[in-house]
Amino acid sequence: MMDKKIIVNMQEEKEPLGDLFGIFFEDLNHAADGGLYAEMVQNRSFEFDPMDNKEYHSLYGWEKVKRGNAEVILSIDTLEPYSEKNPHYLVIDVTKPGKGAGVLNLGYNSGFAVKEGEVYLFSCYAKSMSGKPEEFRVALEGKDGCEYAGLILQGGTAGWEKQEGRLVSSKTDTSARLVLTMPQKGRLALDFVSLFPEDTFMGRRNGMRKDIALKLKDMKPKFMRFPGGCLVHDGSLNPEDRNSMYRWKNTIGPVEERPARRNSWGYNQSLGLGFFEYFQFCEDIGAKPLPVLPGGYDPHHQRIVPLNELQPWIQDALDLIEFANGTPESEWGGIRARMGHEAPFGLEYIGIGNEEVGDAFFERYPFFHRAVREKYPEIKIIGTAGPFSAGSEYEKGWKCAKEYGSDLVDEHYYHTPEWFLANHHRYDNFRAQDPKVFLGEYASWGNTWYNALAEASFMLGLERNAKAVGLACYAPMLANVDYVNWKPDMLWFDNHRIYGSPDYYVQKLFMNHQGSRRLEIYTEGLEAPGIEEEPICGGIRLQGYHSEVIFRDVVLENSKTGEKVSFGDYHLKKEEASVWLADTEWKDYTISCRAEELDGFQGFQIFFGWQDEDNNYSWTVGGWQNYDLLLSRRIRGLCSDLTQSLIRVSKGQEYSLKLQVSGRMVRAWVDGRLCAETEDKPVVTEPLYYGASRDEADQTVILKMVNMQEQGVSAHIIMKGMCGSRVQGTVYTMQADLAAENDFAKPERVAPQEEVFYKENESFMYEFPKFSLTVFRLKEI
Incomplete structure (x- = not known):
């Protein structure tokens, strides 16, 4: 041997390996508010709204305090607010003081996590509404009312005044409350009620939670991509709207002037962690900043900026570069300097668009590209290839990038561990002279050691192909365990603890030990084994995908012998999951039918290669918002979308469908047009x-x-x-x-x-x- x-x-x-491995931040799973952003008060400016989350209201996260025989009325007012951009504020009307009357904040998770001897910095804006100064007490208390720290402040009669103080906790408690009470009758208005640990990361005011920040710094990432993710482009085109797309200019300047925003993941986003803080944080952890901006198109709701109105969006991109790199004498560089950072941040990369699909984006991208290239030729421009690893929209992204000379193309995909193993050589044939790959979001489904190890094997393929792969970052990065929108995630935390998944430690090892230049390495006696590729065979079934559908003239045909089996017609109502057709061992076969959606919103599906509920293949025609055509594989209940294209399924319209399986190749036609073609590579x-x-x-x-x-x-x-x-x-x-x-x-x-x-x-x-x-x-x- x-x-x-x-x-x-x-x-x-x-x-050279360059900036290969970095991190990705998106405010989902309460990654910012209630997470990396160290603010401990939830709904500090009383701006929570049902638009953010149907359970929200202006006093969400707050509770009335009545001690002894106290009586108090809490109300929300908008007359003469401190900030017109955040017009709501709290009015405390104490009609009977008792032993204390006011309000408390519940914080995040189980409450405020405080430590004995630690200092917490309180601030708020206050004004008396009674014509005389109003004293109020600020305290950290346990759930039982035991006081850990307290101080006395006063709201004056001259209008809004900022009140500040230090609270030193006498106890360690992970379920504390911030309590504000008045010892006398009176009316007091409060806004921007804030509590930060003094010991933030790098000691910065309006700073980052130290334990989370240190976990990220310890990774030694080469770059950080921010602020998302889908929240970059999901929203209204009007920057003044609460549900607007993420517009970076709304996130700078005094935090009190940053407007409340609906986060597209179903909660409120205070924007206290804004673009200045992102740039500052990147500098603090030694990562290059990689901001991503919307391209004037919301693919989720088909909101599209007319081409003749695109210039302000393009100017936003140019102004951002000036904000990051301009001199203090420039307009936006001056704003950065006045915020406390006179030196440029040294921005090298900018992304336009995130997972965009559809022609509207690719019509608009060139306008951004040309403007940035002309004014800032040194900036590396990143295009997008959509949220799938293959298919028509993926190919459009690459075609656009090659045509206009993008420096990198942002690829995203989430797959099974088996997909990552089967696709270890994915980038072997990518050309060095083309735009480089930016693998801006990727992960296998799960946080087990198996997931992390499969990802590690794939990352070695990224390193080996550094000629074609420029950047890569695992996603998502952070998850608050009590507010989970998405998983898997790299780091998990609550209000006082954090742990890294196995994926975190793999990423950390690769970043700590990336190296600056690849060395030749090869093996002898370690060749990959040859395997016989098993064809895709098994059960076949039909399903309405959250829809009432009719399948007509369903036929299964052996592509080699011509043998046919006809199944007739099937009318599936929403409550009927699916209908079983046959179990076949044929290696080459075709399934054909006509299909019509009568009611619903996600079209229809044909399952094939069915082993059981958790192990099968599917062809989805309609999919998300009746808009996707997908060929997918499910392994142990986890899904890999092998290829995607766009199709609009309309109710009441009949479609001619044909699915051809040959070995491990799958092709799909709609109305005679080849819409999808893929090979499910075997795991070797x-x-x-x-x-x-x-x-x-x-x-x-x-x-x-x-x-x-x-x-x-x-x-x-x-x-x-x-x-x-x-x-x-x-x-x-x-x-x-x-x-x-x-x-x-x-x-x-x-x-x-x-x-x-x-x-x-x-x-x-x-x-x-x-x-x-x-x-x-x-x-x-």
């Missing part, structure tokens, strides 16, 4: 996944190995062309049961183990444990 060898050619340097588990690089800063050599097999793999590692006679450094190993996950009880159940490494010569044997990731960081001595 041939010896298994891994040869690292120390003298053969390849492409390679003996080892590997990569090598050099960090030119300290001249260390970095080796990464992923073993996806059920047994350890021993190999002879040869450091070819090494100048010294010995190597020493550190080896990091991650290994666990495939189903293992981290949680609050065991936050490092799956985490790297670190050991000193030393060998006397340029070659050595090493056994890579089963289901493991191994990273060497070595120096020649």
Whole structure:
């Protein structure tokens, strides 16, 4: 048997790895308010509204306080507010003081997490409504009313005045309340009631929650993409609307002047964490800023800026670059300087659009591209290829980027771990002279060690193809455990704890040990096994996808022999899940029918290759908002959309459908037009996944190995062309049961183990444990 060898050619340097691995921030799962943004008060400006969430109202997160025989009326007013952009404020009318009357805030999660001896900075705007000064008490209390800290402030009669004070907690409690009470009869108006820990990340006012920020800084990301995500482009075209698209100019300046915004993930977004704070945070953690702006098109609701009204949107992009990079003497650079950052932020990248599909975006993108390229030729411009890994809209994105010379193309996809293993070589044939790939959102469905390990194997493919892949970031990044919109997520937290998923530790290892330039690495005796590709066969069934549908003249035909089975017509009402047709072992077959949607909103589906509810293939015609055509595969209940195109399914219109399966190739026609074509690549588990690089800063050599097999793999590692006679450094190993996950009880159940490494010569044997990731960081001595 041939010896298994891994040869690292120390003298053969390849492409620079540049800014390959970074992070992605989107305010979903309460990632900002109630998360990274350290503000502890929820609904601090009384601006929560049913438009944000049907359960919201102006006093959401607040409760009345009546102690003893106190009587108090709470009301919301908008007459002469502190800020016209946030017009609502609270009026406390104490008619009988008792032992204290007022209001308390519930904070996020279980309440305010406070620590004994820690300082908390309170502020608010207050004014007396009674014609005389009104004293009020601010306190941190437990749920039982026990006071941990308190101070006395006063609302004057001269109008709105900012009141501030320090609260030092005498107790540690994760369910505290912020309580504001008046000891006397009177009327007091309050707005922008705020509480921050003094100990924010970097000690910044209006700053970041320290434990979350440190977890991100520890990753040493090369860049951070922000502010999203779908919230970039989902909303009204009018920047003054509460449900507007994310417009960056609304997010700068005094926080009191930043308008309340509906977050497209179903909650309120205070914008306290705005573009200035994003840029500042990127600088603080050593990551390059990568902002993404809307392109004048909301694909979710088909809101489209007319071409003759596009200039203000283009100007927003140009002004953002000036805000980031302009001198203090420039208009927008001056605004940045007055906010406290005189030096430029050094912006290098800008993205236009996020997951856009449809011709409207690709008609508008060139206007942004040309304007930015003309005024700021040094800025790298990023286009978009939609939310799927293949299909017509993906291809439009790439065609547009190549035509106009985008520097990068933003690809997004979420798939099963098996898809990532099957597509390890996805970028091998991408050309260096084309725009580079920005893999701006990706993850496998789940946060187990199996998910993280499959992602690690895929990331080695990204490194190997650095000639074509410029940037990549896992998504989403943050999730508050009590406000989950989406999962999986990289970091999970509540109001006082945080833990990293196995995916977090994989990402951290790759970022900490990226290296600056790739080294040649190859193997002997570790070739991937050949496998016989199994065809897609199994059960066939029809389904209305949340719709009432009719299937007519349903026929299954053997494409090789011509044998046909006719099934006739089926009328499926919404409450009827599906109808079973047949189970076939044919390798080449065609399913044809005519279909009509009578009622509903997501068209119809044909299932094939059906093994059970959790393992099957599907062809969806209609899909989201009756707009998508998808070929998908489900494994263990997790879905990979293999290819996507656009189709508008109209009620009452009949469509001629044909689905052809040949081995692992699938093609789909609607009304005689080929609409989708894909190959479901089989999973081939390679003996080892590997990569090598050099960090030119300290001249260390970095080796990464992923073993996806059920047994350890021993190999002879040869450091070819090494100048010294010995190597020493550190080896990091991650290994666990495939189903293992981290949680609050065991936050490092799956985490790297670190050991000193030393060998006397340029070659050595090493056994890579089963289901493991191994990273060497070595120096020649």
